[in-house]
Structure formats: C-alpha cells, structure tokens
Amino acid sequence: xxxxxxxxxxxxxxxxxxxxxxxxxxxxxxxxxxxxxxxxxxxxxxxxxxxxxxxxxxxxxxxxxxxxxxxxxxxxxxxxxxxxxxxxxxxxxxxxxxxxxxxxxxxxxxxxxxxxxxxxxxxxxxxxxxxxxxxxxxxxxxxxxxxxxxxxxxxxxxxxxxxxxxxxxxxxxxxxxxxxxxxxxxxxxxxxxxxxxxxxxxxxxxxxxxxxxxxxxxxxxxxxxxxxxxxxxxxxxxxxxxxxxxxxxxxxxxxxxxxxxxxxxxxxxxxxxx
Numbered sequence: 323x324x325x326x327x328x329x330x331x332x333x334x335x336x337x338x339x340x341x342x343x344x345x346x347x348x349x350x351x352x353x354x355x356x357x358x359x360x361x362x363x364x365x366x367x368x369x370x371x372x373x374x375x376x377x378x379x380x381x382x383x384x385x386x387x388x389x390x391x392x393x394x395x396x397x398x399x400x401x402x403x404x405x406x407x408x409x410x411x412x413x414x415x416x417x418x419x420x421x422x423x424x425x426x427x428x429x430x431x432x433x434x435x436x437x438x439x440x441x442x443x444x445x446x447x448x449x450x451x452x453x454x455x456x457x458x459x460x461x462x463x464x465x466x467x468x469x470x471x472x473x474x475x476x477x478x479x480x481x482x483x484x485x486x487x488x489x490x491x492x493x494x495x496x497x498x499x500x501x502x503x504x505x506x507x508x509x510x511x512x513x514x515x516x517x518x519x520x521x522x523x524x525x526x527x528x529x530x531x532x533x534x535x536x537x538x539x540x541x542x543x544x545x546x547x548x549x550x551x552x553x554x555x556x557x558x559x560x561x562x563x564x565x566x567x568x569x570x571x572x573x574x575x576x577x578x579x580x581x582x583x584x585x586x587x588x589x590x591x592x593x594x595x596x
Contacts, residue, residue: 324481325354326430327409331399332359335417336366343375345420345517347382351427356385359417360403363394368417397491404490413479414501421477421517428513433481440484440505442474444516452523457576459521461566466556472510474502476519484509494545496538503542507554525580532584 328346332339339359346357357379359372372388379386389402400414411433413426425443432441447463450456467473478501480487487504491497502510522531543550567574 324411324430324434325356325409326351326411326413326426327356327358327403327407328413328415328426329400329403329407330357330359330415330417331396331403332361332364332368332372332417333394333396333399334364334366335368336371338418339368339371340375341420342415342417343372343386345422346426347375347378348423349421349426350423351430353411353427353430354384354409355426356387356407356409358387358389358403358407360389360391360399362391362396362399362402364390395493397493397497400491400497410482411479412485413477414498416476416519419476419517419519422515425513425515425517428515429479432511432513433479433484435481436483437509438484438487438505439481439509439511440472440474440478440502441480441511441513442472442478443513445473445475445477446516446518448518448520450521450523452525454525454576455521455523455528457570457573458528458580460570460573461577462521464566466558466562470556471507471554472502472512474498474510477517478502492545494538495534495541499538500542500546500549503546503549503552506552525583528580529583532580536584 330342343357349355361369361372369388369390376386387406389406391399391402404412411430413429415421421443429441429443433439447459450459462468475498478498480501484505488501492500494500522528539550
C-alpha cells in the first residue's frame, strides 16, 4: 500500500489552514498519510493553528509535520517539505483548498503503478463575495481548459516515477504549470471527486493574478523551450465564445474586461487580493 505525503505551502493562511486540515482529516482512505504544512515567512497564526491539529492527526495514526521557516517564497517552501516527505505519492495542496472526503483515495488509485502520472480532482469554485469575481468565474469555469483539461489549480498529485521527472522546484513564478507540463495530456488524470478552491476577490485582484499567470507562462517558455508544446489545451472556438456571450452577457463582458486590463502594463508581484 503506497503512502501519501500531502504538502501544503503556507504564507499567512490563518483564515484557511484550519478548514484545509479538517478536510484532510475527513478523508476516507486506508493509505498511510503524512501531512506537511510548510509555513514560509508567516506573520500571523498559521503555524500555531496548524500545530493545534497534531493530536487529531496522531489519533488517526497519521503524521503531521509543521515546518516554520522565516524565508518567504513558495518554491522554497515546497522544496523544504519535499526534503522531509516520505510518501511514494506526493500531493501538493494550496492552504485554501478543501478536499471532499473521497478525493485522496481516488488520487491514490489514479496514481498506482510505475508509469509516470499526474492527477487532480474536479475543481469547484467557492462562491465569491465580489459580484465581479462571481461573474468572471462563471465564464472562466466554462472555458475548454477547465472543462476538458486537468488544470490542477490548487491541487495536483504525482506518483514516484512522475515526481522523478524534475529535481527541486525551480525559483519560478508558475510552479503548478511547471509540474503539469512535465506530463503529456495523456499522462494527466482528472478524478470525479471534487475539491473547493476560491478565486481572488475583485477586479483589480483578478487582473493582478492573471498578469502573474501570464508572466509565469512567458517565463517557462523562455527558461524551458518547447515545454508549452505539452500543454494540449482544447481550442477556444468562435462558436463557444458566442454561446458564452449569449448565455451570460454580464459574465462575458466581465471576463473580457479583465482580459483587456491584463494586457496593459502593470505589476506581476503576487497578491491574493483577499
């Protein structure tokens, strides 16, 4: 039976880490599980909240490791956690993700065997407070990349031979895209069990995040020529655009306005916008 290490990079996640860990404790799996909260440069109560769950994980027979490093940066946090991870399967989980109870077991089933594989669940976007974000999300979640692909936003997992595809996480913007593109579309699996993931709140935050995503893709193309050839995104057709515009004109206009704003020169520094 393959063990699973769940790695959660965390920077000032006191409002989310509790629900994330509760979701893990609710998992219906018989596999041995190690959970690693890799806190980086936290100035809030993230570390204290996470350590408050140690007894519950111990009672379940699972291991909870909470790393507390003063240095910031998600790639560094991922590498620190990978250095102490013992599982054959590695699941990388954002601290604001909540997994449905059967998801970890389904991911483990999808990642059995020696053939390199990448897996994620079916993402459900949580209801945003901002009307702008809700309108944007209605269109974004209907795009071909989201409906037909395996985006792995907020959660992805790999087996041991899949993890061998790369060494340490490089100091880049888009670590999740970097990992996804280590695999061909045929090697990526989406299981039906869901997880919830929030979009950032408000127009400005959406623009900043989209800008950063675009900068991350451009960085990958520059550093790893040819890596984008493995993307395998389904085409966004004119017919689908028309259907989106007719079925949800407010959402469509919101999505287009964000996309136009993204193309204007601006910052690419990380902001959750919450």
